[in-house]
Amino acid sequence: EAGVAQSPRYKIIEKRQSVAFWCNPISGHATLYWYQQILGQGPKLLIQFQNNGVVDDSQLPKDRFSAERLKGVDSTLKIQPAKLEDSAVYLCASSLNRGTNEKLFFGSGTQLSVL
Amino acid sequence: AQRVTQPEKLLSVFKGAPVELKCNYSYSGSPELFWYVQYSRQRLQLLLRHISRESIKGFTADLNKGETSFHLKKPFAQEEDSAMYYCALSGHRRNQGGKLIFGQGTELSVKP
Numbered sequence: 001e002a003g004v005a006q007s008p009r010y011k012i013i014e015k016r017q018s019v020a021f022w023c024n025p026i027s028g029h030a031t032l033y034w035y036q037q038i039l040g041q042g043p044k045l046l047i048q049f050q051n052n053g054v055v056d057d058s059q060l061p062k063d064r065f066s067a068e069r070l071k072g073v074d075s076t077l078k079i080q081p082a083k084l085e086d087s088a089v090y091l092c093a094s095s096l097n098r099g100t101n102e103k104l105f106f107g108s109g110t111q112l113s114v115l
Numbered sequence: 116a117q118r119v120t121q122p123e124k125l126l127s128v129f130k131g132a133p134v135e136l137k138c139n140y141s142y143s144g145s146p147e148l149f150w151y152v153q154y155s156r157q158r159l160q161l162l163l164r165h166i167s168r169e170s171i172k173g174f175t176a177d178l179n180k181g182e183t184s185f186h187l188k189k190p191f192a193q194e195e196d197s198a199m200y201y202c203a204l205s206g207h208r209r210n211q212g213g214k215l216i217f218g219q220g221t222e223l224s225v226k227p
Binding site for chain 1: 119124158203205216220
C-alpha cells in the first residue's frame, strides 16, 4: 500500500517568515496526526484530526500554528511567523480509526530549519 | 501527568549479546504501550504493542504494571537491530484514542 506522503522534505526559512507543510494520509485512514520532533527528543503531538474535525489540539501553539483537513483527506500545517525554536522535523501520521490500540503509519517528515 | 521515560540515550552492545531497552511510564489508569523503531533513513514504524503479546524480529516486551515499566528485550542482538527505539503510550481517556505520548528515544548500536 502507498504510505503517508509529506512535502517538502526540507525547508529552510528565516525567523518571522511563514511556512506550510502538506500531508496525504493512507487512503481510507480516518485519523490524521501532526507531530513535532525536536532534535534529541521524541515526537510530540501537535494536532489530531478525525476525518475533518479536530480531536485534540491541546499542544498546538495556536498563536502561530494552524492546521486544517478540509475534505477529511489531506492536511496542511502552517507556521506564521516562525521562531528559531520551531526548528524540528514535522511528522504526519495516519491510522485507520481512533482506537487506543491503533497502529500509526508515519510519513518521512519535513525537516524545518529556522535561521 | 502522562509521561514516558527512556533513561538511556545510547545503548551499545556487541553482536550476539542480550539487549534490554528500558521504558518507564507514568499514567493514572491502564494505558496501551508500544515500541516504535526508526532504522537509518527509514520512517518511524511500529515494532510491537503490549496487547498483542507478540515477538517481532526476536524482540519481546512485557508490561509490568507494578513497576510501571515496558522494557524491550532481545536475547541475541544483531547488527541490523541498530536503530532508534521509542517507547510510547496511548491513553483510554475520552478523545485520547490513538494519541501517542513518546519517550525521548534510545539509540541502539550493535557492534560486530
